[in-house]
Amino acid sequence: MNQVEETIKALRAALQEHNYRYYVLDEPVISDYEFDMKLKELQQLEALHPEFDDPASPTHRVGGGITKAFDTVVHDHPMYSLDNSYSREELVEWEQRLQRLLGGVEIAFTCELKYDGASINLTYENGVLIRAVTRGDGVQGDDVTTNVKTIRSIPLRLQGVVPERFDVRGEIILPLEGFARMNQERVENGEDPYMNPRNTASGSLKLQDSSLVATRPLDCLPYGMVGRNLGVDTQMEMLERMRGWGFKVPETARLCPNIEAVLDFLAEWDTRRHELPFETDGVVVKVNSLQQQQELGFTSKSPRWAMAYKFKSEQALTRLEHISYQVGRTGAITPVANLQPVLLAGTVVKRASLHNADQIAKLDVRLGDMVFVEKGGEIIPKITAVDLSQRPPDSTPVQYISNCPECNTPLERKPGEAQHFCPNDTGCPPQITGRIQHFISRKAMDIEGLGGETVELLFKEGLIADYADLYTLEAEQLTPLERMAEKSATNLVQGVRESVKIPFERVLFALGIRYVGETVAKKLARAFRDIDALMAASQEALMAVDEIGERIARSVLDFFANPVNRELVERLRGYGLQFSLSAEQLEGQTDLLQGQTFVVSGVFETLDRNELKKRIEDNGGKVASSVSSKTTYLVAGANMGPSKRAKAENLGVPILSETEFLELLGEASPGA
Ligand code: AMP
Numbered sequence: 205m206n207q208v209e210e211t212i213k214a215l216r217a218a219l220q221e222h223n224y225r226y227y228v229l230d231e232p233v234i235s236d237y238e239f240d241m242k243l244k245e246l247q248q249l250e251a252l253h254p255e256f257d258d259p260a261s262p263t264h265r266v267g268g269g270i271t272k273a274f275d276t277v278v279h280d281h282p283m284y285s286l287d288n289s290y291s292r293e294e295l296v297e298w299e300q301r302l303q304r305l306l307g308g309v310e311i312a313f314t315c316e317l318k319y320d321g322a323s324i325n326l327t328y329e330n331g332v333l334i335r336a337v338t339r340g341d342g343v344q345g346d347d348v349t350t351n352v353k354t355i356r357s358i359p360l361r362l363q364g365v366v367p368e369r370f371d372v373r374g375e376i377i378l379p380l381e382g383f384a385r386m387n388q389e390r391v392e393n394g395e396d397p398y399m400n401p402r403n404t405a406s407g408s409l410k411l412q413d414s415s416l417v418a419t420r421p422l423d424c425l426p427y428g429m430v431g432r433n434l435g436v437d438t439q440m441e442m443l444e445r446m447r448g449w450g451f452k453v454p455e456t457a458r459l460c461p462n463i464e465a466v467l468d469f470l471a472e473w474d475t476r477r478h479e480l481p482f483e484t485d486g487v488v489v490k491v492n493s494l495q496q497q498q499e500l501g502f503t504s505k506s507p508r509w510a511m512a513y514k515f516k517s518e519q520a521l522t523r524l525e526h527i528s529y530q531v532g533r534t535g536a537i538t539p540v541a542n543l544q545p546v547l548l549a550g551t552v553v554k555r556a557s558l559h560n561a562d563q564i565a566k567l568d569v570r571l572g573d574m575v576f577v578e579k580g581g582e583i584i585p586k587i588t589a590v591d592l593s594q595r596p597p598d599s600t601p602v603q604y605i606s607n608c609p610e611c612n613t614p615l616e617r618k619p620g621e622a623q624h625f626c627p628n629d630t631g632c633p634p635q636i637t638g639r640i641q642h643f644i645s646r647k648a649m650d651i652e653g654l655g656g657e658t659v660e661l662l663f664k665e666g667l668i669a670d671y672a673d674l675y676t677l678e679a680e681q682l683t684p685l686e687r688m689a690e691k692s693a694t695n696l697v698q699g700v701r702e703s704v705k706i707p708f709e710r711v712l713f714a715l716g717i718r719y720v721g722e723t724v725a726k727k728l729a730r731a732f733r734d735i736d737a738l739m740a741a742s743q744e745a746l747m748a749v750d751e752i753g754e755r756i757a758r759s760v761l762d763f764f765a766n767p768v769n770r771e772l773v774e775r776l777r778g779y780g781l782q783f784s785l786s787a788e789q790l791e792g793q794t795d796l797l798q799g800q801t802f803v804v805s806g807v808f809e810t811l812d813r814n815e816l817k818k819r820i821e822d823n824g825g826k827v828a829s830s831v832s833s834k835t836t837y838l839v840a841g842a843n844m845g846p847s848k849r850a851k852a853e854n855l856g857v858p859i860l861s862e863t864e865f866l867e868l869l870g871e872a873s874p875g876a
């Protein structure tokens with residue numbers, strides 16, 4: 205093996221280990237930064253040496269592969285569903301049935317929580333993940349391998365001795381915390397929040413861009429495996445074996461020697477489930493012995509040896525009166541069920557979410573139906589089923605709207621997205637007021653004296669049609685409005701006037717460019733320094749900015765390609781808003797290092813590493829993580845790794861000391 209190959213292999217092994225410690229054991233031993241540096245080094249080496257490609261390399265976790273259409277794959281072993289039971293009595297009856305079938309022997313069970321996500325089949329060959337397929341109809345599903353490889357808790361290569369070829373079955377879930385974080389980011393970026401973790405998890409698997417999947421905090425919780433020579437005799441051993449190979453098997457599974465112990469498990473988790481970091485809607489009880497499982501076999505739909513027990517969630521039966529459609533500020537349409545008011549878990553429920561057109565079709569809810577409403581993890585209750593016995597005889601399936609309820613524009617639906625959209629972003633009222641509300645929000649222009657409801661009022665009264673109009677408001681126009689005292693009117697106008705001092709990066713965020721959240725706005729402002737440079741930037745120039753990918757770059761281009769938006773910018777500029785970095789922000793910023801790439805390594809005396817990097821960036825230079833032929837200088841401090849130095853010397857990259865670096869900027873270090 206030559207040296208490069210050895211380095212590559214060592215990096216892969218180290219990254220695999222650190223990944224496992226972080227995402228499966230939750231016990232990291234190195235910092236995120238160190239991890240990223242190692243990963244970048246591996247990426248660069250792999251790019252230079254494609255001959256050492258490995259489908260199990262940790263670099264696949266970053267994504268990048270695009271799947272235009274997912275191939276249909278027939279499962280080696282069908283993926284069954286589970287029989288459900290809703291009461292302890294039913295479960296006891298099931299156990300008695302099993303007793304009869306097996307001839308009166310003792311039956312031990314494994315109880316696992318029922319994870320609420322999307323099921324996945326992972327095929328491993330010689331210890332390497334070769335394919336990941338969704339359950340689909342149970343016989344065949346979609347090949348989502350590229351996307352699944354980005355899920356950090358799924359081992360790409362297994363540890364230890366493994367069967368030659370076998371399948372692992374598990375559930376892809378979005379933990380509650382990650383889901384909440386994703387939604388918070390979406391709201392900040394001006395996007396509508398996702399409805400629930402389960403749909404978001406299964407939707408994520410079908411995204412075309414795997415690098416997008418990589419940004420979602422998905423997890424995989426395995427619950428079984430199929431194949432030959434698995435080397436285990438019980439379900440419990442199966443779970444332990446998978447854990448040993450590097451899977452994140454929840455510790456909540458328990459071996460229950462008899463049905464009484466199973467009932468205890470159910471009672472315990474009925475309350476404790478709320479402590480879990482993910483959603484569960486029940487328990488899956490499985491006969492522990494694989495020998496007994498084999499004797500029991502399958503019905504056409506499900507294994508006889510397993511039973512799902514659904515936790516009771518409080519539910520109510522009521523009539524669906526009509527469906528209304530809400531338009532979010534990004535144009536996303538959400539259907540809402542308007543119900544005959546009913547008492548559920550202590551509150552009167554009048555509305556329930558229907559999520560999207562697919563959900564309506566799946567439930568086949570119709571106007572006038574009696575429907576079951578439940579409160580799950582979500583804030584608004586949802587409809588879980590229709591009581592068909594009470595369906596009005598003349599009912600017809602719901603026709604989903606084809607035009608926007610607010611502006612009548614024909615709706616659009618992008619491939620792979622569940623939601624319909626109103627594309628009329630500049631003329632659709634809730635989208636307009638939504639954008640203005642974002643503009644005035646705390647992290648954006650933070651306009652004092654103006655709130656969301658007032659925005660709606662001003663819009664309805666025809667006083668504002670976009671956010672630039674705010675700057676034309678006069679107190680005299682406002683006082684005739686309902687609930688607008690003279691004092692509030694002057695405060696509002698005053699607040700608007702003051703907002704012209706808000707710095708460029710926040711103005712940029714306030715514009716409401718899709719995917720340009722607070723952080724991205726900061727990065728863009730720093731990189732381009734003023735709006736003219738930003739508006740003139742090409743896609744390449746945008747993507748050259750740290751952490752700006754194609755999706756964001758496109759969105760920025762689209763935004764400024766629209767004359768309506770350009771005019772808004774010009775008007776705002778006319779009203780005196782900040783469209784460039786202030787002298788203060790620009791202080792210390794030069795173009796001295798333009799076009800130069802630096803690698804920083806070791807420990808420094810006068811500046812710490814982050815200050816040094818900031819200094820490089822402030823002066824127009826770029827910081828890279830590892831030395832390559834593209835490196836202009838290696839800035840070396842004390843205790844720098846010998847491999848970096850050797851590499852720089854090999855490639856003829858000049859090495860600078862801290863003092864030499866400061867001299868490059870025309871500064872002398874204080875000590876020198
Ligand atoms: P159902 O979709 O109701 O028929 O339930 C079957 C599905 O439950 C399987 O396809 C799995 O995706 C999912 N599931 C979640 N947790 C488990 C578990 N611990 N054991 C087996 N299946 C599970």
Ligand code: ZN
Pocket residue numbers: 531608609610611612613626627628632633
């Ligand atoms: Zn509309």
